[in-house]
Every structure is written in structure tokens, then in C-alpha cells.
Amino acid sequence: MAWVIQTLSSSLGRKVIMSLTGLFLSSFLIVHMAGNLQLFKGDNGRAFNEYTYFMTHNPLIITISYLLYTSILVHALMAWVLTRHNQASRPVKYAYSKPEANSAWSSRNMGILGTILLLFIIIHMRTFWFEMHFGAVPMAEYDGKQYKDLYVVVKEAFSQWWYVLLYVICMIAMGYHLSHGFQSGFQTLGIRHKKYTPLIEFIGTYFFAIIVPAIFAAMPIYVFLQVHHII
Amino acid sequence: MKLESKIPEGPLAEKWARQKFSLKLVNPANKRKYDIIVVGTGLAGASAAASLAELGYNVKAFCFQDSPRRAHSIAAQGGINAAKNYQNDGDSVFRLFYDTIKGGDYRAREGNVYRLAEVSVNIIDQCVAQGVPFAREYGGLLANRSFGGSQVSRTFYARGQTGQQLLLGAYSALSRQVSTGKVKLYPRTEMLDLVVEGGKARGIITRNLVTGKIESHSGHAVLLCTGGYGNVFYLSTNAMGSNATAAWRAHKKGAVFGNPCFTQIHPTCIPVSGHYQSKLTLMSESLRNDGRVWAPKSKEDAQKIQKGQLRANDLSEDARDYFLERRYPSFGNLVPRDVASRNAKYVCDEGRGVSKTGLAVYLDFADAIKRDGKKTIEAKYGNLFEMYEKITGENPYETPMMIYPAVHYTMGGLWVDYNLMTSIPGLYALGEANFSDHGANRLGASALMQGLADGYFVIPYTVGDYLANIGPADKIPVDAPAFKEAEKKVHEQIDRLLAIKGERPVDDLHKELGHIMWEYCGMARTAEGLQIAREKIKALKKEFWSNVKVLGDSQEMNQALEQASRVADFIELGALMVEDALNRNESCGGHFREEYQTPDGEALRDDANYAYVAAWEYQGDDQPELLNKEMLEFENVKLTQRSYK
Amino acid sequence: MKINLKVWRQKNSNTEGKLVEYHLDNVSEDMSFLEMFDVLNDSLTRKGEDPVTFDHDCREGICGTCSMYINGRPHGPQTGATTCQLHMRSFNDGDTIVVEPWRARAFPVIKDLMVDRSAFDRIIQSGGYVSVNTGSARDANEILIPRTIADEAMDAAACIGCGACVAACKNASAMLFVSAKVSQLAILPQGQAEHKERAERMVAQMDAEGFGACSFTGACSVECPKSISLDHIARMNREYLGAKLTSDNA
Known part of the structure; x- marks a missing residue:
């Protein structure tokens, strides 16, 4: 097994860990987004609550969720290790540097964007995940069955304008993070081809960097507007 | 020997x-x-x-x-x-x-x-x-x-x-x-x-x-x-x-x-642009396959071009002299390197050179572009044209390239x-x-x-x-007297260079040597010119060893010191090149002595007297070197005179 | 032209350096950037000041010796060119130009603008070759290499080893340099016998030298004087992972 450790501790191996966890987290986003679309249903949260019940009780989903928590931790931890290593690779900085001439801002600031996202995830999980698992969430009854009414928590959280704003900002950060991260993940794995790389770039740019964050950002805005009877 | x-x-x-x-x-x-x-x-x-x-x-x-x-x-x-x-x-x-x-x-x-x-x-x-x-x-x-x-x-x-x-x-x-x-x-x-x-x-x-x-x-x-x-x-x-x-x-x-x-002079190099010039860039000889070499027919036009009052494209066909095609109808622009180089020099010596310095001739692709299309020319020479544009800032698709010969190989x-x-x-x-x-x-x-x-x-x-x-035993250790003595001499020379503390930077003296060599021992040489060079180099050597300025010390990275030590040797080698050129009373290949040429202006070899390798033997500082001759024998080829008419 | 220079001066690897200002009048726009430095050094020498040490040799963009970080970019504002191919016409009268050495842990400063790039040599020594002794080659035409493959290998082989990729990278990563060699030999049939070991050893050496990891910003390729493509980095990643998963080095 020495070779596994040796591989994963090389600069390329570390990037592979970043890539695999990152791409896994990207795929999770699709599921998470699809599920949360229930919020737009206008049924006072029934579909949403049924969905959250399913997510917290299905054994396969529960298993995957542990993989997800691990991925977040490993992705963040490895990013920290890599950043330290990368910074140490240039102990004396340039007095005058003009990186904007040769590279995109997002590609150079994945660490900052990632830190924002990590803080976001902590806040996000404290607000919803923690409440769902350990908090006092009121119950709702549909067709004689009891459900935790997470929708109430959602409404409460998103009724505050600054909380909505925080979410929107974090989703913009996620857009930038993914605009570079998704394509970069494939590059790290060596998946680059004249025919397929344009497709990867397209998905990375339009789907993961624009559509997904936009839909996520739309959720708190929608709830905010509804709670305040603006729509 | x-x-x-x-x-x-x-x-x-x-x-x-x-x-x-x-x-x-x-x-x-x-x-x-x-x-x-x-x-x-x-x-x-x-x-x-x-x-x-x-x-x-x-x-x-x-x-x-x-x-x-x-x-x-x-x-x-x-x-x-x-x-x-x-x-x-x-x-x-x-x-x-x-x-x-x-x-x-x-x-x-x-x-x-x-x-x-x-x-x-x-x-x-x-x-x-x-x-x-x-x-x-x-x-x-x-x-x-x-x-x-x-x-x-x-x-x-x-x-x-x-x-x-x-x-x-x-x-x-x-x-x-x-x-x-x-x-x-x-x-x-x-x-x-x-x-x-x-x-x-x-x-x-x-x-x-x-x-x-x-x-x-x-x-x-x-x-x-x-x-x-x-x-x-x-x-x-x-x-x-x-x-x-x-x-x-x-x-x-x-x-x-x-x-x-x-020494070999290459005809298609990018010309000198000013006194600060540090090196010359060669462009592939293949350019002459399609480019036509020319200079203005009249000195007046050339002078206007040099002053920037006239551009190459302003000159009509009958004001241009395609001198290689004129002099060598059958080979034209494809004459060998030495012939092409020498003719460019002659044209410039006549005052018909172009560029600010007057030391350049045109290499024109207008006809080739008209004939084959820009695309074809780009496919063949695109990277060379690009390189030319990077250095000169001129676009060779639109205005003729300027070229001049440069020393390329020894x-x-x-x-x-x-x-x-x-x-x-x-x-x-x-x-x-x-x-x-x-x-x-x-x-x-x-x-x-x-x-x-x-x-x-x-x-x-x-x-x-x-x-x-x-046998393996036939080797001496680095602490043997021969090594110690050589080390001492090396130290002495370095100390001597640093001790001069004169007025002139190394490059300045090197440039002066270059001018002498190019002028008198370059593309075309004469006995008279070589004798002038001999004296000038002698004086330069004296000047170098009394007036070179090398700063810093020997126990550190010191590029000027490296250069000084090399230039000291170049000066001595230059002197030997002049002696050798003087000795060889014939023209052959890259060595063209103006006294020895055919009525057509071609190199005239003297196989009877100079079919030998001139091997010079060092005799001590400032002593004339001893000439040894290794006779060349040709059993498999017949010696002929080149002709590109 | 008048040019103001801020040049990094550092006596040797053990001392601290700093930016020093110089003013030059009469700079011609036809001068190359290095010729402008020759002029500066000439005047410094005449004044009795230590001339600026900088690496340079062929001055035609192929040897890869010159290495200056000019106004925040390796080899200056032009792309697809080395410092020696940069001319003063790329600047304006009165400009201030900041010139620094390549900055990387693996490229320690020797003096002023000169750095030690021997790490690149050690990476090549770790596997950037085909093991073929002199005299044991078969006829050149027995190895068929389609033109497209030969061209792609040549694109990678065009690397001049100047280190601009490292200088440009925010992580001082040498991935473009290393991948250009790994990729060239991975594409060609001649490199097949050793391709796994080569990728493993060269990456290990690259890490040992203290270069950073690749963040795929693409700065290296933009600043590369030979415009070497990021495709080669992807190929090296593939080669390395494939080698790690399937080689016999357990």
C-alpha cells in the first residue's frame, strides 16, 4: 500500500483528490438542486417536507451523505495543504506582478472562493441540517403520517433580507468556484480531448457556473418574496 | 613540427x-x-x-x-x-x-x-x-x-x-x-x-x-x-x-x-540597426528560393531611402537593380553564400545600400506573393517572416525585407x-x-x-x-606541479585583468576588434588592408592590457571578468587570422582576396601553391607564429573552378 | 526614448536584494531589451558601479537562457517571445519598467537577475530520455510516425527550458516544462518502453525540487515563448495516474 500513500501525497496525487472530491460535490449539487426545486411548488412545503423525509430515512442516501461530509472535509483540508505548499514554492514574492494578463481571476482565487463556500456550508448546515437532526422542528401531518416541517425553518430563515443576501453572494462565489473547478477537475484526471473538452467547458461555464448557482440563489429570494407577500 | x-x-x-x-x-x-x-x-x-x-x-x-x-x-x-x-x-x-x-x-x-x-x-x-x-x-x-x-x-x-x-x-x-x-x-x-x-x-x-x-x-x-x-x-x-x-x-x-x-559569412541576416547592436540574427537561406535581392540603381535613391524620405515600394521596376540576377543569370538569387554576401557588400560599398545605416539590401517577396499567393508564401516562410517582424517591426508581406551578411561559422x-x-x-x-x-x-x-x-x-x-x-596508470594527480603552475598562471591573469582599472568597458574594446576584423578580414580581403589590420590589432592589444575596465572581484559571479578574459584571447586569435589571410595568396571559399579573382570577379584558387592546411604553431607571446603545412592530396576528385554564370 | 528602470539588485544568494532605480536617455526603439541593459551596464561600468548581472546567450529566442520578469510578466509584455526578442518599441517614452528575476524556491537567485535553474536539468536526468546507446539504433525509416503525431511531438519538444512557466505560475509550478518532455516521449513510439517509469520518476523529481502544484490557471501556456499547450499537462496527468495504477513499482 506504500504506493497508494506515495501517489496521493505527490503534487499530482493531491490534485487528484481535489478533483475527485470536487467533481463528486458538483454531482451532489445537481441532486440537491433538483430536490430543493420542491420549494417552488407552492403547496406550503408539503412536497419539500416529504422530500426531506426521504433524504433523511433512505439508507442509501444516508450512506452517500457520509461520503459527502467526508468529501467536503477532505476537499477543504487538501486545499489547505496544497495552498501552503504552493505558497512555500515562492518564498520571495514579486514586487510587481500582473497576473490578470495571463489568467482568469477565478482560477487564481480558488482558495478564497473555497473558504467562502466552506463558511457558507457551515452556516447553511447549522441553519437547516442541524435543526433537522437535533433541533426542535415542528411537525406536519400529511395523509396521517408525521413529518418534520423543515419548510417552517426555511421560511423563517429566508424571511430576513440579510440572510437572503448572504446566500446570493455565496452562490455567486460558487459560480466562480465552479467556472474554474469543474473544468480543472477533468484536466487533473487527464481528460482532455479535442472533441470532448469543449463540452466540458460548456457544462462547466453555463450549467455549473451560471444555471445551478442562479437556481439556488432564486430559492431564498422566492421564499423571501412569498413570506413578505410580495408575490 | x-x-x-x-x-x-x-x-x-x-x-x-x-x-x-x-x-x-x-x-x-x-x-x-x-x-x-x-x-x-x-x-x-x-x-x-x-x-x-x-x-x-x-x-x-x-x-x-x-x-x-x-x-x-x-x-x-x-x-x-x-x-x-x-x-x-x-x-x-x-x-x-x-x-x-x-x-x-x-x-x-x-x-x-x-x-x-x-x-x-x-x-x-x-x-x-x-x-x-x-x-x-x-x-x-x-x-x-x-x-x-x-x-x-x-x-x-x-x-x-x-x-x-x-x-x-x-x-x-x-x-x-x-x-x-x-x-x-x-x-x-x-x-x-x-x-x-x-x-x-x-x-x-x-x-x-x-x-x-x-x-x-x-x-x-x-x-x-x-x-x-x-x-x-x-x-x-x-x-x-x-x-x-x-x-x-x-x-x-x-x-x-x-x-x-x-570564416563563413551568411548572406541572409537581419541588418545592424545601430551602434548598440549586440548580435546578428540569421534567417534561413531558404528565403532566397523565392525572394529577389535588389538595391536601388542610383545612389540618390539609396540616400533618400536611408534618410527615410523614400520607401522601397516607391521605387519603380526600372529604378531597381536585381544585382544577383543581373550578374549571375543562370543561378540568380541562388548563388552560394559567399558570392551572395560579397555582392551585397559591393553594392553597399558603392553607396547603394538601404536602411538607416546604409548597410543592407532588399530581399523582395512581392513577385512570389503575386505568383503563388500570400498563403503559399506564408506556409513556407511564415515563422521567418514573423521573426523578422518581431525584430524590425516591419511587415515583410508588405514591404521588402532588408538583409545583410553576417559572420556565421568558422x-x-x-x-x-x-x-x-x-x-x-x-x-x-x-x-x-x-x-x-x-x-x-x-x-x-x-x-x-x-x-x-x-x-x-x-x-x-x-x-x-x-x-x-x-594505459590507466598514465595520469597525474591534481596536486602535481604541472597543475599548480597552470593554476598560478590563471590566477595571475585574472588578477592582472582586475588590476588594470582602465577607462574602457570590455564590450567597447571587443567592438573595436570586431570593426577591424570585419573591415579588413571579412568578406573581401586585400594584402594592404590586412597589413593595416595587423597594426591596428597590435595597438588594440596594447590598449586592452592598459585600459580595460573590469569591476568587481574574482571570487564572485563577474560577467565582465569572464568577457575580458575571452576578449583577450579573441584579440590574439584575430591577429593570427590576419596572418593566415595574408599568407594565403589565393581566394578560396570563404577566404576572398581581392587580388586573386577571375576577370568575372570569382574566387581564383592557386592549387599549385596553396593546396595545404596552414597549421600555425605558437612561439610565445608577441612572437610571429610558425607556419606548418599539411599538403592536401586529391586522389578521388578532380579540382575544378566554380562558376555560377 | 527616456526609460526609467527599477532593477532587482542582489549581490549573491546569501544577501538581501532590493529594487534600484536607473534612468536611461537616448534609448532607441529598435534596441532589444537586452541591448538596453548593455547600454545601462556600459554606463554603470564607466561610472565605476557594478554592472547588472543577467543571464543571456543566443539572443535569438532559442537557447532559453534569458529570464527577466518585466513589468509583472515573464519575458515582458509580448507573448510568444523571449526577453531577448523583446524590443523597446513595445514601450513608450517615459515608461517605468520593473525588472525582477524569476521567483521560485526551486530557482534561487545567484546574483541580481540571474537564477539557478539546474532543477530542470535534474528533472530531465530523472527520466527525460529514451534509453538507447549510441550505435544500437535501427534504420530511421523503420519506425513509422504519422505526420500528425510527429507534429504534436514537435510542439512539445519545442520547449526551450527557460522557466517562464514557473515564473508565471502563481504556485511556481513546473508542470508545463515537465509535461512537455513526458508528453513528447509518450506520443512517440520510441518512448513507449519506459513511459510509465518516466512519468513516475520525473514527477517525483519535480516534487523533490520544491515546485508547486498545478492550479490550471493557464498562465504558463500564455507566457511560454513557444506557446506550449496545456494539453501536455493533461497527458502527463494521464500518464502519471496510469503509471501509478498499473506499474510494477508496488
Whole structure:
């Protein structure tokens, strides 16, 4: 097994860990987004609550969720290790540097964007995940069955304008993070081809960097507007 | 001194095979008992160091650059010749031999040149096996092109970067040997003296360019693969660091110097733009396949162009003089390098040159673009046009290029026998550093061939013979008096340079030497001019040693000190070049003495009196050197006069 | 033209350096950037001040020796060119130009603008070759290499080893340099026998030298004087992972 450790501790191996966890987290986003679309249903949260019940009780989903928590931790931890290593690779900085001439801002600031996202995830999980698992969430009854009414928590959280704003900002950060991260993940794995790389770039740019964050950002805005009877 | 060329007996085609058989071999188990010093890591040095290490010898490889990969072989553009006859167009080893001898104006040895042509085919095999990405046809076979007016397509190439790719191939072979521990690499280290004891080369004295430390290195044999001396002219296509110091110091220790006046001038270089110019950039000769060379017919027009009042495109056809086409109707713009260069000089001497300095002629692609379309021309020369535009800021698709000749290659060098050994036993010279197989003029795409032939396929055989004869015990330690004395002399010279504290920076003096050499010992030479040069160089030497300004000290990185030490040698070598040019009362190849020309203005050889290698022997500081002659015998070719009318 | 220079001056690797200002009048726009430095050094020498040490050799863009970080970019504002190919016409009268050495842990400063790039040599020594002894090659045309493959290998082989990729990278990563060699030999049939070991060893050496990891910003390729493509980095990643998963080095 020495070779596994040796591989994963090389600069390329570390990037592979970043890539695999990152791409896994990207795929999770699709599921998470699809599920949360229930919020737009206008049924006072029934579909949403049924969905959250399913997510917290299905054994396969529960298993995957542990993989997800691990991925977040490993992705963040490895990013920290890599950043330290990368910074140490240039102990004396340039007095005058003009990186904007040769590279995109997002590609150079994945660490900052990632830190924002990590803080976001902590806040996000404290607000919803923690409440769902350990908090006092009121119950709702549909067709004689009891459900935790997470929708109430959602409404409460998103009724505050600054909380909505925080979410929107974090989703913009996620857009930038993914605009570079998704394509970069494939590059790290060596998946680059004249025919397929344009497709990867397209998905990375339009789907993961624009559509997904936009839909996520739309959720708190929608709830905010509804709670305040603006729509 | 009696110079023995040691060319083996027998028919031309069998000489090398016979020699290989008669050379002594070193027992495989004994090879590790021999140490070989290789100075220079260009094509010749890197290939020699790698091949000798593969055989089992212990090799020390030195270069002044920060990496062996940066040696100036890297800058060769065009290609490498080999008598593969892949194109089925009538090439053969004998034809390559014949073209090389004839192209060299019959001033090279038949035996050496034949061997060069013979091993040329192995070079291509070797390089391809190393992963050199030569140009290919669609089906996967190697592509060839015709080069430098050759009648057959025998030139292999890797875009316009053939030298780079061949050097990286040799460098990779060298790197492999470094990883096995058989080669110890000394980058940023310059050889400053040769140690000779008991009549044999014993090692070298070096300076670590980073720390300034002077060190001794002892070996059984020393190989100088240090390139040419074109930088005597200050402005040349050589790299800024290219120098003659190793070869010159070996010369002063007894190695005779062959044909120093044979220098090659390349006609298609980018002209000088001002006094600050540090180097000249060559553009591939292939440009003359489609470009038409011209200058204004009248001096008045030329002057207006020089002052910027008139542009090339403003001149009508009848105001232009396509001087090569006019003088050489059958070869036109494709006359050999020396003829094209000389004619450009004449036109400029008449005051008809263009550019701000008046030292340039036009190379015009307007007709070719009209005929073949811009696309075709771009496909052929796109990268050259781009390079030209980068340097001059002018677009050659719209306005004619300006070109002027520049010093490019030196055929002369340390005299060597058939085994590449100099006149000092145990000291070898390879590649451009030796007086070489090119006679008085080198064919295009033959320099790379010679460097690699010497390193990969000649020296591994011939050095073994010498080593087997002397035995492993015949080596002296670095604390022997011969080393200590040489070290002391090196220290003394460095201290002397630093102690002068004069007024003039090194480059300034180097430029002055360059002007003298270019003016009097350049494209066209006269006895009168050479005598002027002789006096001027004498005065310059005095000026140098009394007025050079080198700051800093010797125990640190000091580029001015490095340069000063090289320029000191260039001045002495320049003086010898002038002597050699004065001695050779004929015109041949790159050596054109105006007194010796045909009524048509062509080079006039004197085979009866000058069919020899002029091998100069050092006699002490400021003493005239002694001329030794190695007579050249031609048994397989008939000496003819060139004509391009 | 008048040019103001701020040049990094550092006596040797053990001392601290700083930016020093110089003013040059009469700079011609036809001068190369290095010729402008020649002029500066000439005037410094005449004044009795230590001239600026900088690496340079062929001055035609192929040897890879010159290495200046000019106004925040390796080899200056032009792309596809080395410092020696940069001309003063790329600047304006009165400009201030900041010139620094390559900055990387693996490229320590020797003096002023000169750095030690021997790490690149050691990476090549670790596996950037085909193991073929002189004299043991078969006929060159026996190895068929389609033109497209030869061209792609040549694109990678065009690397001049100048280190601009490292200088440009925010992580001082050498991935473009290393991958150019790994990729060249991975594409060609001659490199197949050793391709796994080569990728493993060269990456290990690259890490040992202290270069950073690749963040795929693409700065290296933009600043590369030979415009070497990021495709080669992807190929090296593939080679390395494939080698790690399937080689016999357990």
C-alpha cells in the first residue's frame, strides 16, 4: 500500500483528490438542486417536507451523505495543504506582478472562493441540517403520517433580507468556484480531448457556473418574496 | 613540427573500416579506470560525453552555460544532411562526399570528408531512436528537403529548429549518463587552461563562474568541443557567450591551429540597426528560393531611402537593380553564400545600400506573393517572416525585407589528425572547434552532421586507441606541479585583468576588434588592408592590457571578468587570422582576396601553391607564429573552378 | 526614448536584494531589451558601479537562457517571445519598467537577475530520455510516425527550458516544462518502453525540487515563448495516474 500513500501525497496525487472530491460535490449539487426545486411548488412545503423525509430515512442516501461530509472535509483540508505548499514554492514574492494578463481571476482565487463556500456550508448546515437532526422542528401531518416541517425553518430563515443576501453572494462565489473547478477537475484526471473538452467547458461555464448557482440563489429570494407577500 | 594526418591506407571507401579494425581496443573491464574530460556540451560535446560514458569511461563534462542544453548548436535552423537516399534521387555517400569537398573549395582532406559522409546515415538513425521529432510525410516516413542549392534532397529537419532538437537529443543521452553516475556535470564552469606534462594533455584548469573558484581536473584525455570563434568579429550569429578561450589556450600550450582565416559569412541576416547592436540574427537561406535581392540603381535613391524620405515600394521596376540576377543569370538569387554576401557588400560599398545605416539590401517577396499567393508564401516562410517582424517591426508581406551578411561559422580551428587528435597527444578537438571537414567553405546543413559524427561515431573509436596505448596508470594527480603552475598562471591573469582599472568597458574594446576584423578580414580581403589590420590589432592589444575596465572581484559571479578574459584571447586569435589571410595568396571559399579573382570577379584558387592546411604553431607571446603545412592530396576528385554564370 | 528602470539588485544568494532605480536617455526603439541593459551596464561600468548581472546567450529566442520578469510578466509584455526578442518599441517614452528575476524556491537567485535553474536539468536526468546507446539504433525509416503525431511531438519538444512557466505560475509550478518532455516521449513510439517509469520518476523529481502544484490557471501556456499547450499537462496527468495504477513499482 506504500504506493497508494506515495501517489496521493505527490503534487499530482493531491490534485487528484481535489478533483475527485470536487467533481463528486458538483454531482451532489445537481441532486440537491433538483430536490430543493420542491420549494417552488407552492403547496406550503408539503412536497419539500416529504422530500426531506426521504433524504433523511433512505439508507442509501444516508450512506452517500457520509461520503459527502467526508468529501467536503477532505476537499477543504487538501486545499489547505496544497495552498501552503504552493505558497512555500515562492518564498520571495514579486514586487510587481500582473497576473490578470495571463489568467482568469477565478482560477487564481480558488482558495478564497473555497473558504467562502466552506463558511457558507457551515452556516447553511447549522441553519437547516442541524435543526433537522437535533433541533426542535415542528411537525406536519400529511395523509396521517408525521413529518418534520423543515419548510417552517426555511421560511423563517429566508424571511430576513440579510440572510437572503448572504446566500446570493455565496452562490455567486460558487459560480466562480465552479467556472474554474469543474473544468480543472477533468484536466487533473487527464481528460482532455479535442472533441470532448469543449463540452466540458460548456457544462462547466453555463450549467455549473451560471444555471445551478442562479437556481439556488432564486430559492431564498422566492421564499423571501412569498413570506413578505410580495408575490 | 611534422604533421601526420594518419589517414589510413587503402581505397577511400574502406579507409574508415580499416582504421576501426586497426585501432586498439580498451578491455571493457578497464574502461572504468580511465577519466575523460569533455569541454563543451553542444552537439559534439554532449554526444561524445554520452557515448563515452555508455562505453564505461568516467566522463567529466564542462560548459560555461547554466545547462548543457543551452550550447549554441541549439540555434541551427535549417537541417542536417545525410546520404540516406530516401528520396531515390541519386544521392549516395560518394555524392555527399564529393559535394562537401567541392563546396569546401578543395581545402579539406578526402579521407575525413568521406568518413563524415559515411557515418551521416547512422546519425539520423541514432537521433530518431532518441525521439528527435524530425519532419515526416503523411504515411509516417521521414521527410527531406533540398538545402543550400544542393541537387538532391538529403536534408532532414525539425521545423526551423533542427539544431535545437538534435541538441536536446544529445542532451537527453547525456542526462541519462549523469543519472547513472558515469558523467559528472560542471555547468557554469569555464576552462581557462590546458595542463600539458610529459608531452601529453593531462587535464584542465577551470573557473567556477558562480563562486570564482579556480579548480584543477585531471584526466587521461581531454576533448575540446568548444565551438567556433565567430565572435572575434563581435557581431556574428554566434551566441554572446560563444568564445575561443579553451581552444586558444590549448593552442598556446602547443596545439597547432588550422586555417584560422577560413570564416563563413551568411548572406541572409537581419541588418545592424545601430551602434548598440549586440548580435546578428540569421534567417534561413531558404528565403532566397523565392525572394529577389535588389538595391536601388542610383545612389540618390539609396540616400533618400536611408534618410527615410523614400520607401522601397516607391521605387519603380526600372529604378531597381536585381544585382544577383543581373550578374549571375543562370543561378540568380541562388548563388552560394559567399558570392551572395560579397555582392551585397559591393553594392553597399558603392553607396547603394538601404536602411538607416546604409548597410543592407532588399530581399523582395512581392513577385512570389503575386505568383503563388500570400498563403503559399506564408506556409513556407511564415515563422521567418514573423521573426523578422518581431525584430524590425516591419511587415515583410508588405514591404521588402532588408538583409545583410553576417559572420556565421568558422571552418578553421584546432588542427586534428584523422583520429581527431590535435598536435598534443591526448588532446582532441571535435565539431566546429577543429579545423574540420569543411575546407574553405561549409555547405548548408553540414555543421550539425559534423558535430554529431565526431561525437557519436568517431571519437568513441579513436580515443580508445590512445587510452589503450598509454594505459590507466598514465595520469597525474591534481596536486602535481604541472597543475599548480597552470593554476598560478590563471590566477595571475585574472588578477592582472582586475588590476588594470582602465577607462574602457570590455564590450567597447571587443567592438573595436570586431570593426577591424570585419573591415579588413571579412568578406573581401586585400594584402594592404590586412597589413593595416595587423597594426591596428597590435595597438588594440596594447590598449586592452592598459585600459580595460573590469569591476568587481574574482571570487564572485563577474560577467565582465569572464568577457575580458575571452576578449583577450579573441584579440590574439584575430591577429593570427590576419596572418593566415595574408599568407594565403589565393581566394578560396570563404577566404576572398581581392587580388586573386577571375576577370568575372570569382574566387581564383592557386592549387599549385596553396593546396595545404596552414597549421600555425605558437612561439610565445608577441612572437610571429610558425607556419606548418599539411599538403592536401586529391586522389578521388578532380579540382575544378566554380562558376555560377 | 527616456526609460526609467527599477532593477532587482542582489549581490549573491546569501544577501538581501532590493529594487534600484536607473534612468536611461537616448534609448532607441529598435534596441532589444537586452541591448538596453548593455547600454545601462556600459554606463554603470564607466561610472565605476557594478554592472547588472543577467543571464543571456543566443539572443535569438532559442537557447532559453534569458529570464527577466518585466513589468509583472515573464519575458515582458509580448507573448510568444523571449526577453531577448523583446524590443523597446513595445514601450513608450517615459515608461517605468520593473525588472525582477524569476521567483521560485526551486530557482534561487545567484546574483541580481540571474537564477539557478539546474532543477530542470535534474528533472530531465530523472527520466527525460529514451534509453538507447549510441550505435544500437535501427534504420530511421523503420519506425513509422504519422505526420500528425510527429507534429504534436514537435510542439512539445519545442520547449526551450527557460522557466517562464514557473515564473508565471502563481504556485511556481513546473508542470508545463515537465509535461512537455513526458508528453513528447509518450506520443512517440520510441518512448513507449519506459513511459510509465518516466512519468513516475520525473514527477517525483519535480516534487523533490520544491515546485508547486498545478492550479490550471493557464498562465504558463500564455507566457511560454513557444506557446506550449496545456494539453501536455493533461497527458502527463494521464500518464502519471496510469503509471501509478498499473506499474510494477508496488
